[in-house]
Amino acid sequence: MLAANLRLRAQMLSQFAQYQSSTFHYLFADLGRKVMICFHGYDEHGGSYELLAGLVPGHYSVISFDLPGHGKTEWNEAKDLDAESFWEIIEMICEKHGKQKDHCVLSGFSLGARIALSLFSQRPQAVDKLLLFAPDGLNNYNWYRFLTRTSVGRSVFRFSVAHASWLLSLIRLGKKLKVLSPGISKFSLYYLQEESGRMLLYERWMATRKLSVAPSRLRKQIKGSGTTTILVYGSYDRIARPVTGYSFCRKTGDGCHVFEMPCGHQVFHPKNRIYLAEILIGALAVQNQDLP
Numbered sequence: 001m002l003a004a005n006l007r008l009r010a011q012m013l014s015q016f017a018q019y020q021s022s023t024f025h026y027l028f029a030d031l032g033r034k035v036m037i038c039f040h041g042y043d044e045h046g047g048s049y050e051l052l053a054g055l056v057p058g059h060y061s062v063i064s065f066d067l068p069g070h071g072k073t074e075w076n077e078a079k080d081l082d083a084e085s086f087w088e089i090i091e092m093i094c095e096k097h098g099k100q101k102d103h104c105v106l107s108g109f110s111l112g113a114r115i116a117l118s119l120f121s122q123r124p125q126a127v128d129k130l131l132l133f134a135p136d137g138l139n140n141y142n143w144y145r146f147l148t149r150t151s152v153g154r155s156v157f158r159f160s161v162a163h164a165s166w167l168l169s170l171i172r173l174g175k176k177l178k179v180l181s182p183g184i185s186k187f188s189l190y191y192l193q194e195e196s197g198r199m200l201l202y203e204r205w206m207a208t209r210k211l212s213v214a215p216s217r218l219r220k221q222i223k224g225s226g227t228t229t230i231l232v233y234g235s236y237d238r239i240a241r242p243v244t245g246y247s248f249c250r251k252t253g254d255g256c257h258v259f260e261m262p263c264g265h266q267v268f269h270p271k272n273r274i275y276l277a278e279i280l281i282g283a284l285a286v287q288n289q290d291l292p
Helices: 046-053 083-097 111-123 142-149 151-162 163-176 182-192 197-207 215-225 242-252 271-282
Strands: 013-019 023-029 035-037 060-067 104-109 129-131 229-235 257-263
Touching: 013 083, 023 083, 035 046, 035 111, 046 060, 046 104, 046 271, 060 083, 111 129, 111 142, 111 163, 111 215, 129 197, 129 271, 142 151, 142 197, 151 197, 151 257, 163 182, 182 197, 229 242, 229 271, 242 257
Parallel strands: 035 060, 035 104, 104 129, 129 229, 229 257
Antiparallel strands: 013 023, 023 060
16 A cells, blocks of 8 residues: 555755855755755745655655745845746756756745746746645735835835834734635734744845746746646645636646645645655656656
8 A cells, every 4th residue: 555655765964055155055865866846835944845755756856945034045145036046056956966957846835836936937948847735826916026026115015024013904904804815814914923023024035036927927838838737735725725726727738737635734744645645656757758
């Protein structure tokens, strides 16, 4: 039975990569010559992917990053991180470990899915598959673009970090009027209550603000490239709702598929081990190009 055969295939080792004046921390599981490159969710770290690293087929090695503002990664550049720079870091790491740089799998959870989609959009020819869990980045968030990509919005954002009472009241009103979903309201209130949490949110969003792509462009690129896209949701998730994935796939093509698991937003829970293993085995099955 599948349950009896699930075991950790390789230990994830802590590694560092120097990029100009910045230091990226990542966990590395040395398995096959191809790579699955992973990006965690907000307020998490590369270790969030340890469960999945123990389930991936043996022809894939796993690289799981700490994103800027998370874990042990230190982004010290004057400019914000963009997709081109991130690809340079990935190539450098693949060369370091002797792994294949092309035909990779990009995987992301929540915020990390938006990062993965941005990298795919920059180099769709380098990506075989997208494996996204409770993904952010499939909707147009005009408010996020306003707050992070415009000078006026960034000024409002900075002001809100220091003077958040009006923003918290607005979120509570939105929840009461059902303009905001319960999940988004809960997430926002949790991270915005304390000034230290607001500062971290500002720094993290600013560092990754260039790593986002319009969903309409993504649909065209996925359809045009034929990239297999797997979207995995918790059926009871109130933050990343499965209906968003179904809507995205209907406009994307036959290579886009949605899977649901009986859980909420935290899909990487040990209780979901069997579901995750089945999805990974199906998504990452050995193909002719994977053979030596």
